[in-house]
Amino acid sequence: MSRFFKSNIKSSEITPEHKYWNRPLGRRRVLKLGATAGAAGLSAATLAACGGESSSSAAASAPVTVVASAKTDELGGALNSFKEITNYNNYYEFSTDKEEVASLVGNYKVPSPFKIEVTGLVNKPMTFDLDDLKKKFGEEERIYRLRCVEGWSMVIPWNGFVLASLLKEVEPTSAAKFVRFYSYHDSQMPGNSLDWPYVEGMRIDEAMNELALMATGLYGNPLPAQNGAPVRLALPWKYGFKSIKAVTKIELIDSEPVSTWKAANAGEYGFYSNVNPNRPHPRWTQANERRIGESGRRDTLMYNGYEKQVASLYAGMDLQTNF
Numbered sequence: 095m096s097r098f099f100k101s102n103i104k105s106s107e108i109t110p111e112h113k114y115w116n117r118p119l120g121r122r123r124v125l126k127l128g129a130t131a132g133a134a135g136l137s138a139a140t141l142a143a144c145g146g147e148s149s150s151s152a153a154a155s156a157p158v159t160v161v162a163s164a165k166t167d168e169l170g171g172a173l174n175s176f177k178e179i180t181n182y183n184n185y186y187e188f189s190t191d192k193e194e195v196a197s198l199v200g201n202y203k204v205p206s207p208f209k210i211e212v213t214g215l216v217n218k219p220m221t222f223d224l225d226d227l228k229k230k231f232g233e234e235e236r237i238y239r240l241r242c243v244e245g246w247s248m249v250i251p252w253n254g255f256v257l258a259s260l261l262k263e264v265e266p267t268s269a270a271k272f273v274r275f276y277s278y279h280d281s282q283m284p285g286n287s288l289d290w291p292y293v294e295g296m297r298i299d300e301a302m303n304e305l306a307l308m309a310t311g312l313y314g315n316p317l318p319a320q321n322g323a324p325v326r327l328a329l330p331w332k333y334g335f336k337s338i339k340a341v342t343k344i345e346l347i348d349s350e351p352v353s354t355w356k357a358a359n360a361g362e363y364g365f366y367s368n369v370n371p372n373r374p375h376p377r378w379t380q381a382n383e384r385r386i387g388e389s390g391r392r393d394t395l396m397y398n399g400y401e402k403q404v405a406s407l408y409a410g411m412d413l414q415t416n417f
């Protein structure tokens with residue numbers, strides 16, 4: 095516990111995503127970051143005092159079962175613990191401080207039943223009840239690497255269903271070339287660092303790829319709030335910010351959507367954002383990464399190690415300009 099919070103996670107190690115935006119809120123953000131340092135320390139101390147795998151705030155309402163079919167991913171990387179995965183989160187609707195998010199979601203509730211609207215260039219626009227989708231498609235386990243553009247990574251056992259299954263339900267028309275996703279947002283969320291709702295997007299062939307998962311759970315538990323409850327995308331070949339949390343609306347459209355991070359800083363965050371060790375971020379290398387729970391750094395793999403599954407989507411494209 096203390097190793098995780100006190101030395102393994104060094105906030106000075108990399109420059110976080112939010113530090114250098116050319117946006118008018120910049121000054122306020124810096125002040126806010128200073129003010130939350132104490133709160134983050136407090137939450138770490140509180141969690142340490144509870145101890146055990148089930149002590150995170152995610153477990154406040156339900157016992158944590160921690161079920162996974164394997165101890166590693168297919169490359170032999172150890173799964174990150176439930177505690178690690180639920181206490182180091184990028185969820186800017188709550189906070190820009192990864193170690194603070196878990197302490198802020200205690201009373202947060204999403205509407206139940208939770209609705210997902212799928213609309214746009216489709217033959218059958220529909221609003222789904224998430225519980226119905228879970229029953230219909232099931233919740234298979236997928237052990238995926240998650241690589242944040244900030245240079246850290248985790249191995250996470252998600253549960254969920256394939257995004258393509260959902261998209262096929264609404265029958266996209268031939269005019270549908272892109273998919274835009276919107277996050278749930280309401281006044282329970284205190285963060286003011288970006289324009290809400292958080293928006294992401296992909297080409298339709300990327301969205302239809304077998305790897306693109308609608309994640310509804312983690313280690314066999316319902317998805318914890320800090321990880322994007324009740325359903326978020328898991329796109330393991332792309333930088334983490336593409337894996338939008340709390341998906342409540344999906345639109346099929348004919349032109350490339352502008353995602354939240356590209357709108358905030360197009361020079362730093364491209365539309366594709368595929369993991370690519372050969373395409374440095376303007377402010378830092380992407381050649382290697384720190385796996386949470388490990389010391390030292392490991393090499394970053396092309397498409398985060400999913401080259402076989404996704405490289406054909408980008409055949410012939412210049413990956414330096416289409417970053």
Ligand SMILES: Nc1nc2c(c(=O)[nH]1)N[C@H]1C(S)=C(S)[C@@H](COP(=O)(O)O)O[C@H]1N2
Binds near residue numbers: 111184334
């Ligand atoms: N709605 C929303 N989705 C989001 C984010 C966010 O701030 N808001 N952060 C992204 C980033 S930068 C990362 S690295 C991952 C982190 O997922 P995790 O907290 O489950 O590890 O969520 C992504 N999805």
Ligand SMILES: [Mo]
Binds near residue numbers: 241242244335
């Ligand atoms: Mo990220």
